[in-house]
Amino acid sequence: MKRRIVEIDEGRCNGCGDCIPGCPEGALQVIDGKARLVSDLFCDGLGACIGACPQGAMTVREREAEPYDERRVMEESIIRGGRSVIAAHLRHLTEHGEQGYLREALAVLEEKGIENPLDETKRKNRAKQGETHGGCPGSAAMRFGGQNDAIRQEAASAKSELTHWPVQLHLVTPLAPCYHGADLLLAADCAAFAMGGFHSAYMKGKSIAIACPKLDSGIDRYVAKLTAMIDMAKVNTITVAIMEVPCCGGLMTIVRQAQEKASRKVPVKKVVIGVRGEVLDEEWI
Template sequence: MAHTGCGCPGSMARVIERVESAPAEATGKAPSELRQWPVQLHLVPPTAPWFQNSDILVAADCVAFALGSFHADLLKGKALAIACPKLDNTAPYVEKLATILKENEVKSLTIAIMEVPCCRGLDVLVRQALELSGKNVPVETVIIGVNGERRN
């Protein structure tokens, strides 16, 4: 695998060949399942009402673009926080997520990351935050391939 100047194989330029397909529904438009704003982890308030008694999805930024059925398959019924473990300043993320978990009754955590190595950092920091919070919340990690397929 060739590396780019930045050293991360996940940053390697790739062309993804697609075969044209018919829309999934006659309307051609899937409804949004987004239930709150903002969604960026840096911006969400830890005590926002949407985190109370919730299932939380912490997704890497690229997941929603790679997984065409993101809204239906991962987002539906969940509070959302998005982040990029490669490009964001992630230093405050562990503490912020730990505060979200401490201050709210959270039913479950889903971590959605891309298959590229640099994305694994998001899984690690969410799990660190859970440990720091002292809470026992079920966690599932979903890995999405760069071609848009679910890897696990």
């Protein structure tokens, strides 16, 4: 069957192993100095490992592969990892809406007489004790204070710096007039929601495209569109605004792949935004 599955570029991979913690299913191992997908059966194709790779060696592609086997993953990998690994895996399935796999995982635990570590009462007790989230960092539930009325009013009256439509990367035309010779802002979907002053700080004077490297399909088309923007639309610069969560780093991987395919070279700036809206890093790379 055809399904989405992780693919590793061995030429890029340096064997650092940073991707391993991002795969609670145990589909990845470092073997002979390279990260390897040890079994199609174990890879759920959700790409939680991608943003953890500092070399941009990991992508998710659709190809022929054995169906993902939740029961086998539980029996041969997850349960052996102990309570923390079980909890991380269950959160991973919950946060990505994989209810079928979740039911199957819970059934395996019940059959083997293993307590569900995410039992509601115990989860609440652990939360009171300050236990941190152990699943996908980008999906960790957090709550923090909102804006006061004065700041909210100022934000509501702020001018929009959006100059064109559409903006979703699947929908934009690389050769649209708005991109010719423009300074391109490629932003993660969540960035503008996290940062109150995003329009004035990063969108002003730029043509924008937005994407999510973790949830969007057709990443190859993203690379092709960005390559066309560099070579044919001749964009002047590219600013990549990503969130601090690991999976968001995949947007930089897409840009690097486009740079490699393009015949022109353009300056690229990376901006990392925290989940509370603060700028954590900003640098030309």
